[in-house]
Each structure stands twice: as structure tokens, then as C-alpha cells.
Amino acid sequence: MALAEAGARGRLLLWPRVVLFGDSITEHAFQEWGWGAALADRLVRKCDVVNRGFSGYNTRWAKVILPRLIGKSASAESTVAVTIFFGANDSALKDLNPKQHVPLEEYAVNLRSMIQYLKSVDITEDKIILITPPPLQESAWEKECLAKGDKLNRRNSTTGEYAEACVQVARDCGTDVVDLWTLMQKDQDFSSYLSDGLHLSTKGSNFLAAQLWSCLEKKVSTLPSLLPYWRDVDHMNPEVSLL
Amino acid sequence: MALAEAGARGRLLLWPRVVLFGDSITEHAFQEWGWGAALADRLVRKCDVVNRGFSGYNTRWAKVILPRLIGKSASAESTVAVTIFFGANDSALKDLNPKQHVPLEEYAVNLRSMIQYLKSVDITEDKIILITPPPLQESAWEKECLAKGDKLNRRNSTTGEYAEACVQVARDCGTDVVDLWTLMQKDQDFSSYLSDGLHLSTKGSNFLAAQLWSCLEKKVSTLPSLLPYWRDVDHMNPEVSLL
Incomplete structure (x- = not known):
């Protein structure tokens, strides 16, 4: 049997996906044992984990691009979860970093409008996970700023408000x-997390x-493992198992 | 402006993808600093790297499922590369592992038919990368087999023929x-690779x-970075930059 014919007999599999939407902390999610890679590994044979991380972006820019990333067609069916992870740039200090800074009230409005947009394309609130910015370790970040000739342009207490x-x-x-901001500071020194x-x-x-998994687990628990486990394939007649 | 309206103004972005198709060595590609995660990190903002690895599968089963994984619609446009990485199971010894074993001649025919299928959905040969099975370290694998009550069910010389x-x-x-089989054995002890x-x-x-990157690099060199670098966004009028 020609392969094209076999394909016509078996339906094209819809491969669900988890979308990671955020700033640089998302863009780097597949680096060095990253959280994106860890989720992709856990979810293998169930869904893809796709990276929509944009270094340096804030929610003002994110809400503009979101409809260019997730459209109406088949979204609800194929997207099992979306993480929205901004705030590290929004909470930059206005005076020292006016390009990235977004006022606190607008940050909240922007998050709401992104959730509203996702709902309009049938990605309901139960599929959405917000992530707060992590705490900021000012002394370490100040070194980064100074190396670029800048002053410390973020404060942990401000990030906490976001x-x-x-x-x-x-x-x-x-x-x-x-x-993340609260969890990482709970009864512990958070410096090793950054x-x-x-x-x-x-x-x-x-x-x-690990924290995300406890939210994601219930969203993906009903997803089947795609295509049979190899020991379950009828090797005398594999097409019966696979199409 | 409502987000849905913004989305209508900017086109939905087609996010290209690299498809990793193979057996368990592909299925594990996002584990512990894995090769899939490394590629996903290198290709972030350019394309997705999706895992279509199926532990235990051989080319006889792979050719049946391929049309269920990659269909005609938009394939050529959005798929920038496909890796086909089988042989570790095909080359299992017939007598000791008849379920996974595929005769040498059939293995080659199956690979050809998968390439033929991809070409039929406009994924041309320049987008396809075959990967040979890695060498087999018999003493280590024998331990795994014995632990399951089996005899050594593969031989490095046989895998070399595949x-x-x-x-x-x-x-x-x-x-x-x-x-991979040859490269890993070239002037070096390959045991640490397994x-x-x-x-x-x-x-x-x-x-x-690293080896894959030298093939992939030329296939992805023309891909643009998706959406502008944050310093290039006109923050007084971000929609001009982002839509």
C-alpha cells in the first residue's frame, strides 16, 4: 500500500499544544535544563510545548502581538494550556527605563485584555495560567546594569506590586x-533561583x-498518549494498531 | 483598539517548524540537556522544534504513521526540516527480538518510501536529514537485557550495516x-556517548x-527572527512595529 493511501485511511492526528507566552524568561525556557524543556519532556507523546517568548517585551506589546500568535481556527481544540508570564519588564522603573516600563494599573488591564482575547477564540479561563514575575535580587541585577553603564533600573518591592x-x-x-514572586521568597533565600x-x-x-506542573497536570490529565505503546503494536499486522 | 481588531490588522504569523521523527532516542530528546532542547533553544524566535519520537518503533511502523503526522496542508511552507532517525530497533536481532527487527533490505526500502512520501507533500529532499543509529556498546546493553531476563538482542556490527x-x-x-554510527566511533572510545x-x-x-546543527544551519539561515528585537520597537507607537 502506498503511504499516501495509508495516510488517507488513517486520520491526520491533531497534536495538541501548550503555548508558553512571555518575555525573556520564557524565551530562555529551553536553555540548560530549562522549564520549557522539562515540560516538553513530561508531555512527550501527549502534546507539543511551543515557545512564544519575546525578550524585553512588556504587556503593552504582548497584547498587540497575541492575536498574531494564536488565531481562531482550531485554537480551542488544539491548545490545552497557555502560560502568560510578564511583569519583569513592565515593573522596570519609569524614570530609569521608560521604554519597557508599563504603569501598574495598565499592566493589570493588559493582562485582563489578553485573557479576554483568548476567551474570544475559545481558549477558556481554565486553560490559562498566569505567572507573576520572580523576585528581583537587586545587588546582582545592579551589577548587570552597571556593566552596561546604567543605574539599577528595577526594585524588588516594585516587582512585588506587579x-x-x-x-x-x-x-x-x-x-x-x-x-513566583511570593513562592520563591517563602521562608528561603531566593538568590540561588536567579x-x-x-x-x-x-x-x-x-x-x-515543578510549580507549573501542579497547575498543568489537571489540564493535561485527560490527554491520551498519542499512538500505541510499542509493545501493544500487533507486529504481524501493524496497520491495524497504527491507522 | 480591541485585541481581536488588532489581530485582524496584523496577519496571523506562520511559525515554521522542525520535525524530529524517530524512535526512543528522539522521544527522549528533551531530557537532561537533550539534543531536541538544544535545537529548540538555538532556533527560538525562528521556528518550533516538535518531537515525533516513538519509543520502540521501527521503520515498518514509522512509515505507516508518517502520513498521520505530516499532512499535505501547508507542510512545505511551514516545515523547514524533518529528521528521520530509526535503525536502533530495526537492527535488533531477528531470532532474539522478532517484534522490533526489520530486515536490512526492508529498512532501506522503508526509509526511501518515507522520503518519497514527504516529497509528495512538497517537503523536498533538501529539507530531510537522515540520522543513522548510534553505535551499540554491547557490554552495557547486555546488562540491560540480562536485567529483563533476556539475552543480548543487538550487535554493534549489525547496527553498522543498517x-x-x-x-x-x-x-x-x-x-x-x-x-552517527561512524562519527561516534571515529578515533575515539564511544562509550561515554551512551x-x-x-x-x-x-x-x-x-x-x-552539534553534528545536526551543521546540516540544519543552512536550512534555517534564511528564516527571519519572528517579531522585532525589543530595542527596535517604537515604544511611543508599538503597533507600528508589531502589526
Whole structure:
């Protein structure tokens, strides 16, 4: 039997996907044992994990590009979860980083409008996970800033206000949220979770993957393993098992 | 402006993809600093790297499922490369592992028919990369077999014949090939490239990623970085930059 004919007999498989939407902490999610790679490994044979991370972006820009990334067609059916992970740039200090800074109130409005957009393409709130920015280790990040000839352009307490607003949006909209800012500071020194005071270290990435998994697990629990386990294939008549 | 309206103004972005099609060595490609994760990281903002690895599968089963994984619609436009990486199971010894074994001649025919199928959906030979099975470290793999109550069910010399057939198919069909079996044994002890005598260790995975990259690089060199670098966004009027 020609392969094209075989393909016509078996339906094209719809491969579901998890979309990771965010800034540089998402764009780097497949680096060095990253949280994106960890999720992709856990979800292999169930769905793809696709990276829609944009270094340096804030929610003002993110809400503009979101409809260019996720459209109406087949979205709801194939997208099992979307993470929205911004705030590290929005919370940059206005005076020192006006390009990336987004006022606190607007940050919350932008998050709400992204959730609203996703719902309009049938990605319901139960499929959405907000992630707050991680805490900022000011001394380490200051070194990065100084190396570029800049002053410290973010404050941990300010980032904390954005994290709180993110949690409130999640509560109001009925989505899940991983409050990384709070979780990473809970009864522990959070410095080892960060590589440069702002981005995640391998340990921080593992921490996020574990926290995310507890939200994702219930969203993916009904997904079947795609195509049979090899020991279950009828090797005398494989097409019966595979088409 | 409502987000749905913004989406209508900017076109939905077609996100290209690299498809990794293979057996368990592909299915594990996002584990522990794996070769799939390394490629996904290198190709971030350019294309997705999706895992179509099926542990235990051989080319007889792979050719049946391929049309269920890659269909005609938009394939050529969105798929920039496909790796086909089988042989570790095909080359299992017939007497000791009849379920996974595929005769040498049929293995070559199956590879050819998969290339033929991809061409029929406009994924031309210049987008296809064959990968030969890695060498087998018999003593380590024998331990795995014995632990399951089996005898050693593969031989490195036999796997080498399959690797040679794979290289010949690539030559005949005009596709690229990464001859892992030969490269890993070239002037070096290959044991550190394997975790259990058959699957790749982190070092072996890095080796494969580096070898693959030299083939992939030219296939992806013309891909643009998707959406502008953040410093290039006009922050006074971001929609001009982003839509």
C-alpha cells in the first residue's frame, strides 16, 4: 500500500499544544535544563510545548502581538494550556527605563485584555495560567546594569506590586496563577533561583517547572498518549494498531 | 483598539517548524540537556522544534504513521526540516527480538518510501536529514537485557550495516545524513556517548546536536527572527512595529 493511501485511511492526528507566552524568561525556557524543556519532556507523546517568548517585551506589546500568535481556527481544540508570564519588564522603573516600563494599573488591564482575547477564540479561563514575575535580587541585577553603564533600573518591592496585581487578575478572571514572586521568597533565600538577579538559574527553572506542573497536570490529565505503546503494536499486522 | 481588531490588522504569523521523527532516542530528546532542547533553544524566535519520537518503533511502523503526522496542508511552507532517525530497533536481532527487527533490505526500502512520501507533500529532499543509529556498546546493553531476563538482542556490527544502508539511501535520494554510527566511533572510545549502551548520554546528545546543527544551519539561515528585537520597537507607537 502506498503511504499516501495509508495516510488517507488513517486520520491526520491533531497534536495538541501548550503555548508558553512571555518575555525573556520564557524565551530562555529551553536553555540548560530549562522549564520549557522539562515540560516538553513530561508531555512527550501527549502534546507539543511551543515557545512564544519575546525578550524585553512588556504587556503593552504582548497584547498587540497575541492575536498574531494564536488565531481562531482550531485554537480551542488544539491548545490545552497557555502560560502568560510578564511583569519583569513592565515593573522596570519609569524614570530609569521608560521604554519597557508599563504603569501598574495598565499592566493589570493588559493582562485582563489578553485573557479576554483568548476567551474570544475559545481558549477558556481554565486553560490559562498566569505567572507573576520572580523576585528581583537587586545587588546582582545592579551589577548587570552597571556593566552596561546604567543605574539599577528595577526594585524588588516594585516587582512585588506587579506580582500582587497579577494574582488579583487571576482571582478576578478565574484563571490559575503561579505566584513566583511570593513562592520563591517563602521562608528561603531566593538568590540561588536567579542567574543574574532577574533571570532564572537552573534551580529556579526547575522550581518553576515543578510549580507549573501542579497547575498543568489537571489540564493535561485527560490527554491520551498519542499512538500505541510499542509493545501493544500487533507486529504481524501493524496497520491495524497504527491507522 | 480591541485585541481581536488588532489581530485582524496584523496577519496571523506562520511559525515554521522542525520535525524530529524517530524512535526512543528522539522521544527522549528533551531530557537532561537533550539534543531536541538544544535545537529548540538555538532556533527560538525562528521556528518550533516538535518531537515525533516513538519509543520502540521501527521503520515498518514509522512509515505507516508518517502520513498521520505530516499532512499535505501547508507542510512545505511551514516545515523547514524533518529528521528521520530509526535503525536502533530495526537492527535488533531477528531470532532474539522478532517484534522490533526489520530486515536490512526492508529498512532501506522503508526509509526511501518515507522520503518519497514527504516529497509528495512538497517537503523536498533538501529539507530531510537522515540520522543513522548510534553505535551499540554491547557490554552495557547486555546488562540491560540480562536485567529483563533476556539475552543480548543487538550487535554493534549489525547496527553498522543498517547505518551503512541509511547513508546509501541518503546518497541515492539526495538528502543530508548524520552518520552517527561512524562519527561516534571515529578515533575515539564511544562509550561515554551512551547512557545504557544504546540510548544517548548527555555528552552523546550534545554530540548529535552539534553534528545536526551543521546540516540544519543552512536550512534555517534564511528564516527571519519572528517579531522585532525589543530595542527596535517604537515604544511611543508599538503597533507600528508589531502589526
